Amino acid sequence: MLPYEHIGYIGAMTNSPNDVTPYRLCKADALPPSDQHAQQYAAVRNAHETELLEDYVELIADLLKHQGEARSTDIAARMGVSQATVSKTVTRLKSLGLVSSKPYRSLFLTEKGEAMAAMSHQRHAIVLKFLRALGVSDHTARIDAEGMEHHVSQETLDIMQRFSREQERGGS
């Protein structure tokens, strides 16, 4: 099962009316039914599976674009991780058909890898822009976006995008 096709998240079963659960009033917000609850956690686990892959692929695309080539050593420096780790992960990316390279040479994205990178980049950009539009400082927005981007559904992305656009027109 491949990463960028799971963005839609899990199935139906809407429940629970508008109990807005203000955290301070702590009104008895009931637990959702077990199976639905489980789906939420499953969605998170699911996202975790692809997170790192997306980050790598996105970073490789950025390096290719801005540096002309994507070298392990740069990836290691930018990810804050050892070269050995990069090497191992790249092996995995290759086995997944996302990256191609010859031994001891720098990296390229396959079609599939580029598709994933494009999507990842887009999501990242939307979230980052949204956070800034909300009023979050640049530094924080960057950090939060990095973490959040893998956990934002299409529905929310659309709303974020609309929000940023409106802010742009009306706000500044």
Add this chain to the structure above:
Amino acid sequence: MLPYEHIGYIGAMTNSPNDVTPYRLCKADALPPSDQHAQQYAAVRNAHETELLEDYVELIADLLKHQGEARSTDIAARMGVSQATVSKTVTRLKSLGLVSSKPYRSLFLTEKGEAMAAMSHQRHAIVLKFLRALGVSDHTARIDAEGMEHHVSQETLDIMQRFSREQERGGS
């Protein structure tokens, strides 16, 4: 380093001891300097370390509150995971001083566990409320909140909270 030791903060983002590096401005689509870039990824890795622990502790608190007791079997069902997995994770939670229990008996939170649960719950509630205020559907908001909550800094939380409040007053 044990991330859950410093329970004094809410946003898990900024707990690395040497995180005071000032942000350097750069073009929106340019790559940030390596070391700064690395900090972003480090923040995400850091958040991942505590995510699951927070989820457990939060769930245990919820079960205690709504069900009167927190049993492994319920946790397993709600997390969508085998009981063996729960058992192993609970062992870890106990060794971290977050949970206490006697063998074959149900679970309790230590002070530390309760503090963590409270914080986690608060963050979760803020993010969930914010997403709804933004206009995200209930179902999606729940899923996204579950994934996002661990990656939202205090700064962003504050802004989200303000947004929800304003929406509450003006919007509806």
Add this chain to the structure above:
DNA sequence: CTAATATTTTAGCCAAGGTTAACTTATTAG
């Protein structure tokens, strides 16, 4: 009280994502 059932724990397995240290392969300076 005992037997059946339910729950929890343990043991052994796996993959991912980290680490260091040692080795191989490029690249570059003289």
Add this chain to the structure above:
DNA sequence: CTAATAAGTTAACCTTGGCTAAAATATTAG
């Protein structure tokens, strides 16, 4: 061209967080 350095890979190890199957402990029904 060769030697030094830089970059990439491999091997051996660790922890987490999953799993299944089997064993131990509660709980409940008869």
